[in-house]
Amino acid sequence: QVTLQESGPVLVKPTETLTLTCTVSGFSLTVGRMGVTWIRQPPGKALEWLAHIFPNDEKSYSTSLKSRLTISKDTSKSQVVLTITNMDPVDTATYFCARVRGGDFVNWFDPWGQGTLVTVSS
Amino acid sequence: QTVVTQEPSVSVSPGGTVTLTCGLSSGSVSRNYYPTWYQQTPGQTPRTVIYSIDTRSSGVPDRFSGSLVGNKAALTITGAQAEDESDYYCVLYMGSGIWVFGGGTKLTVL
Numbered sequence: 631q632v633t634l635q636e637s638g639p640v641l642v643k644p645t646e647t648l649t650l651t652c653t654v655s656g657f658s659l660t661v662g663r664m665g666v667t668w669i670r671q672p673p674g675k676a677l678e679w680l681a682h683i684f685p686n687d688e689k690s691y692s693t694s695l696k697s698r699l700t701i702s703k704d705t706s707k708s709q710v711v712l713t714i715t716n717m718d719p720v721d722t723a724t725y726f727c728a729r730v731r732g733g734d735f736v737n738w739f740d741p742w743g744q745g746t747l748v749t750v751s752s
Numbered sequence: 753q754t755v756v757t758q759e760p761s762v763s764v765s766p767g768g769t770v771t772l773t774c775g776l777s778s779g780s781v782s783r784n785y786y787p788t789w790y791q792q793t794p795g796q797t798p799r800t801v802i803y804s805i806d807t808r809s810s811g812v813p814d815r816f817s818g819s820l821v822g823n824k825a826a827l828t829i830t831g832a833q834a835e836d837e838s839d840y841y842c843v844l845y846m847g848s849g850i851w852v853f854g855g856g857t858k859l860t861v862l
Binding site for chain 2: 667679684689692693726732736738739745
């Protein structure tokens with residue numbers, strides 16, 4: 631059974647760096663075509679795709695947030711880590727990680743982790 | 753910057769048919785964007801409804817269907833039920849590991 635579980639601080643202060651961890655089970659971070667992605671959702675607002683890491687360690691980032699995001703993985707721990715620098719109250723959101731299924735001509739996010747709510751406040 | 757457009761809100765009567773659309777601020781949605789639809793009820797994790805334009809995810813009722821209509825992707829619910837009342841998000845794949853979500857459509861069944 632494939633599962634993903636997000637973890638990280640519940641509260642961060644403005645200007646701090648947020649580090650989130652996605653611990654996966656049931657699949658390998660180095661095998662397959664698509665990898666793991668991060669998505670967030672501010673309270674009452676829409677989903678926003680953030681970053682992705684492929685099994686071959688290639689990475690991609692949201693154009694609007696690229697300068698603040700870093701995605702990486704620790705295959706020995708089956709973890710994908712997302713860091714966001716210079717946090718602001720507008721970054722308050724539930725952060726999800728998800729496995730990306732599919733390959734060359736199809737892909738979708740499944741399953742998703744349950745999400746972790748991060749609040750940015752002084 | 754690419755903007756994916758969706759209707760903010762749509763309503764349908766129980767048993768009725770409704771179509772939600774997913775477009776691009778510039779250009780047309782095609783198969784190459786692998787349009788995918790997610791359903792989300794408040795407090796829940798999104799659930800895949802349709803991927804790759806028209807493939808229903810496992811366990812999704814056949815009243816849900818996906819298609820390309822004109823220059824947009826579309827999600828149609830035929831015979832809407834009360835439990836279909838949710839937020840629906842479209843996401844398009846831009847290639848090279850980049851996706852863009854639409855702003856979501858709040859579907860009301862009344």
